[in-house]
Amino acid sequence: MTTGLIPGGLLIAVEGIDGAGKTTLAQKLAEQLRARNIAVAVGKEPTSGPWGAQLRASAAEGRLSPEEEIRLLLLDRRQHVDEVIKPALDRGDVVILDRYYPSSAAYQGARGISVSEILFQNAFAPKPDITLILDVEPAVGLERIRARGDKPNHFETEDNLERCREIFLNMKLPSRVVVDASVAAGEVFKKSWEAVVKMISVKLIEAKGLSVESAEILRKIGPLTSI
Numbered sequence: 001m002t003t004g005l006i007p008g009g010l011l012i013a014v015e016g017i018d019g020a021g022k023t024t025l026a027q028k029l030a031e032q033l034r035a036r037n038i039a040v041a042v043g044k045e046p047t048s049g050p051w052g053a054q055l056r057a058s059a060a061e062g063r064l065s066p067e068e069e070i071r072l073l074l075l076d077r078r079q080h081v082d083e084v085i086k087p088a089l090d091r092g093d094v095v096i097l098d099r100y101y102p103s104s105a106a107y108q109g110a111r112g113i114s115v116s117e118i119l120f121q122n123a124f125a126p127k128p129d130i131t132l133i134l135d136v137e138p139a140v141g142l143e144r145i146r147a148r149g150d151k152p153n154h155f156e157t158e159d160n161l162e163r164c165r166e167i168f169l170n171m172k173l174p175s176r177v178v179v180d181a182s183v184a185a186g187e188v189f190k191k192s193w194e195a196v197v198k199m200i201s202v203k204l205i206e207a208k209g210l211s212v213e214s215a216e217i218l219r220k221i222g223p224l225t226s227i
């Protein structure tokens, strides 16, 4: 049986440019947490809902104006927050997001919209407890996308991804952890897991104090060497 871990849940955002390894890491984190009977919800933005579908179609065919992209992203994110993210946090789940509002700051910021304005428009969205920024050179990300068998879309030119990368690296976010994503996926996972376990400990102790219950949950999550 899985259990809600922390009152108010734990929100993890996995960020970085295309091909950085976000989906790979999000799946592995979810798998390892679930193996420890921790309830996990995984989300991906843009979602597969109606607004997300419009955005994906635009990325495949040619781009919308940055204002129109922001409008659709905000509609998509509001629906995701209301229908998936908030209910999962209320249950005490660990929520892992494969892209979230920092992607808007990076990608729409790279198109010339003010990053602080984008962050302001996203203030309705719960703040991540931890944001893992997978950092990789655009050429490496693009090569991985090709090796995955996909054709880079209109968001995915090297110049554009370099601007996005700079914004990700300079953005002020609470509890931001930059992970070198040029190394093997197992190494990226280890570094990220360490940061996630540390944040789980902080949140648990904040919520339940240094109790027997906290200690028991942390014992179950286990030492890093058990990975």
Ligand SMILES: Nc1ncnc2c1ncn2[C@@H]1O[C@H](COP(=O)(O)OP(=O)(O)O)[C@@H](O)[C@H]1O
Residues within 6 Å of the ligand: 016, 017, 018, 019, 020, 021, 022, 023, 024, 025, 144, 145, 147, 148, 181, 182, 183, 184, 185, 186, 188
């Ligand atoms: N650290 C890594 N080193 C090499 N290849 C990787 C690494 N992480 C992921 N990959 C591979 O690169 C491709 C892109 O990874 P993916 O997780 O889909 O990236 P993203 O979600 O950031 O676009 C996939 O084929 C994946 O198997």
Ligand SMILES: Cc1cn([C@H]2C[C@H](O)[C@@H](COP(=O)(O)OP(=O)(O)O)O2)c(=O)[nH]c1=O
Residues within 6 Å of the ligand: 017, 018, 019, 022, 023, 045, 046, 059, 073, 099, 100, 101, 102, 103, 104, 105, 107, 108, 155, 156
């Ligand atoms: C969430 C989000 C995504 N995007 C873009 C970045 C990606 O190129 C695209 C998502 O496409 P997707 O196919 O999900 O890419 P990936 O698997 O690499 O994450 O949408 C934005 O421009 N702003 C946003 O806020």
